[in-house]
Amino acid sequence: MRKNGGYFMESSIKIRIAEVQNYLREAEIDGWLIYDFLGLNRVSHEIFTFTGHLITRRWFYFIPSQGEPTLILHKIETVNFPKVPGKVRCYAGWQELFSILKQVLEGHARVAMEYSPQNAIPTVSFVDAGTFELLKEFIPEIVSSANLIQYFTCRLNEDQLQSHKRAAQILHEAQKDAFEFIEKKLQHNEPLTEYDVQQRIMKRLHDQGFTSHSDAIVAVNDNASNPHYAPTQQNFRPIQKGDCILIDLWAKEKKPGAIYGDITWVGYAGQTPPEQYVEIWEIVREARDLAVEFLRTNHAAGKVTHGFEVDEKVRQFIDSKGYGTYFFHRTGHSIDQDDHGKGVNIDSFETRDLREIVPGLLFSIEPGIYLETFGVRTEIDVYYSEEGPQVFTPQQNELVLMNV
Template identity: 60%
Template sequence: MMYIANGGTTNDRSLSRTGVGTEFYANGGGNGMSLQLNLRDVQKYLQQQKLDGWLIYDFAGLNKVALEIIDLGGHFISRRWFYYIPAQGEPVLLLHKIETTNFPAIAGKQVTYAGRHELVARLGDIIRKGSRIAMEYSPENAIPTVSYVDAGTFELIRQFGAEIVSSANLVQYFTCRLDDEGLASHKRAVTALHDIQAEAFRLIESKLKSDGKVSEYAIQQFITGRFREHGFVSNSEPIVARNGNASNPHYSPSAHTTDIIRPGDCILIDLWAKEDKPGAIYGDITWCGFAGQNPPEQYVEIWTVARDAREAGLALLQQAHDQGKTVQAFEIDAAVRAHITEKGYGEYFFHRTGHSIGEDDHGKGANIDDYESKDLRDIIPGLLFSIEPGIYLPDF
């Protein structure tokens, strides 16, 4: 089931009710998904969080966050570079002497190095002892989407007497909040996805009436064809799964490995896509259906448990909004999972409740997760994420 809600409320649910999964957009403004950072805003945020600075580090493109917030203009920088944004004062770019003509102009002072001893010395000039510095690091790799600083670099910076904390909240605040166009792009994607899934189920119905069967792969290819007609792209093929295949969350049929859908089957369709243009935001929905008039009681029971679990997560968000409180991402997962466990199906729910959504279907913002990890990030205005519990029994 997907909801788009303003300011953390759910007043507009009727506009986007779709299935068991949910996307929740907390509206409150923001600076969008830009590659440019407003340094004044960053420094203000650092001060609010009692951080002395943000040290952005990359080597040969390993730090995806660094490459998103600093546009290298297509240049490949072959040596290590650091960009330090202090809570107060002028930023510092530290890079190798051979890269000075390749690195794009950026706010702050440029400092160069050549040999490794000079690199360490220059870093020592930048990093003050006792300072609290954010980097793309996550304790115990709890949040892999912001964990790009290697252990050796972590040790190098820490030897200067700095305390290193995760930049996860910084990254979320400055790169994951949707602006008005981002939200509009998401809504256009969702509208199209709704239409396409409805067409896919109608095609299944038609084929079963005329031929008594249709392959999962044929329906999958129908959906991808409709993506192309809408001018949409996706990072992988949609999922069309019958019966036991639906119990595999990442099952995908192919021309050589596909089952045949027949009357009486349970059918799952999971589809995600976005407009094929810069800055477009994904939509991501999942539907389950039954090829017949009267679904078995067990199907209805499982669907009801999953739906009510989803509603438990939304109720937590609604309550926090009404009380002016902030919810952390893991708390939503805990509420959803508690309901499924109470109903006796906890062992069959073996993934996190939801994920961040942005220009990538799985974004860098807060994941609704107290299972695969414990995502302690706050749900802040402007985030888009799914609430999509699943119960995966052996037969469906």
């Protein structure tokens, strides 16, 4: 909870130090240095529980590959981390802080931080340039903690997996209700807008105990050509017979640790959609299924799969159909307690995500093609288990057609 530029917090740690140290040794990394100032490092919130006292000064938590961790914090903050394992080193002035950092980090040549070379993975890049410059005086090599973050904060436990499954089912029911609502309104020639449908979806999700960081996308015709278009109370379009319709919705339960679901379905307000609309739908559907099959094949062969490889497979297929120029976003994103999580993205386009897809991760697969007059996207969520990829969001295999 933020107040006066800081955080009220009573600290407890959510990761097991011994497991982190085993990981560090296997990766030949000498330590993990977690740094935060006024909530700058979002990852710190995945590692510590923040409630209670006000934090307004810089703090560091260093987990060496061997030995005791060290917490470095200002003297006025000494009561704020009572449950953190390891030693506590306190500073008052900046010279003392620099001296303590030098002592604690001495002999550790390769240290991981929330940093990404050339900002390759923005979702894990939180160390500011000045702090990086300072620490380079003490650490010969600073490497990205991206894989550590993924392994220790993004993998779902069983309760979280069940939370995602519940979200997937509720979202599926909501999109089904939305298309049926559109059909009924059009059958009776009653006025209807994108915003009306969006608000119906959000009320339904709220009433069922779900929440979302933003409202659903309901887009007709060329509005769907903008992947992140969303209607507002001031900006919307009427829904009419003969319209191509895209609905993208995401939500999670209103409780701590809940995991998002995220789906996109498309339909046509009529029984005979335009030939090109059907063609594009079939391409994106096949591209979606190709991604899942690629993951299954690699898993069965015992091959490691990286995020960028799946995106390349999908992108090559769409390009082979002549529509590569019209697919201008990544194939998928990480999903955890945030709809756009901090794990591996299915991306070789916006970034080149070199992270491995490891068991326990959840991510979307959502290829799309966006032409001048309409856009088509299909989205499912893939949970990568020890047995391979699993999909708990019901898959759309045919266009939703309406009897209007």
